[in-house]
Amino acid sequence: MFEALSRHRLLIGGATLVILVALFGLVGQLLVPEEMAEVGAGRPAQKPSxxxxxxxxxxGRDVMADLIYGxxxxxxxxxxxxxxxxAVGALMGLIAGYAGGIVDEVIRIVMDVLLTIPGLMILIIVASMLGVV
Structure with missing residues (x-):
């Protein structure tokens, strides 16, 4: 199995990156004291040192500590x-496949419309509808 996966360099690179980020978040909290992420922990706007x-x-918060704790x-x-x-995609697919006919067509058309709108625009529309913006 590992022999077949080792031929896919992008897969190995992506998996390595995900593992490193997860380790960074989990192990990093043990290495950096929480006080460094608090306001006023250091001098404001300092260059890397x-x-x-x-x-x-x-x-005055340490940027590295913020990254680790975030x-x-x-x-x-x-x-x-x-x-x-x-879950939503599987549910919509199950409904469309089971019902078929007009339900399948409506779901397909709605999904086609949603996929043509950029994601940021959808977020802005939903936020304005919820009254967040």
Whole structure:
């Protein structure tokens, strides 16, 4: 199995990147004290140095600590969004396949329209409908 997978360099590269990001988020929290991510932990707007590898932001927080503490949340959101997308897609496919006929056509047309609209525009429309913007 590994022999067949080893021929796909993009797959190996992508999987390695995902594993490194996950390790960065999980192990990094053990290496960086949480105080570094708090406001006023360091001097504001410092350039990268030995103490702050990526520098500090305008509030004095260490940028590397922010990245480390934000990575698990980003990974959770990505996994949940992927699972919701698969669930909704499978449900729509099952409904279209089972019902057929006009239901299948309506689902296909709605999906074609949604796929032609850029994702950012959809987010803006949904946010305005919910009253967020």
């Amino acid at each position: 030995a103490e702050h590898w990526l520098g500090t932001d305008q509030q 990575t698990p949340t980003s990974l959770e959101i990505g996994v949940i969004a992927g699972l919701v997308g698969v």
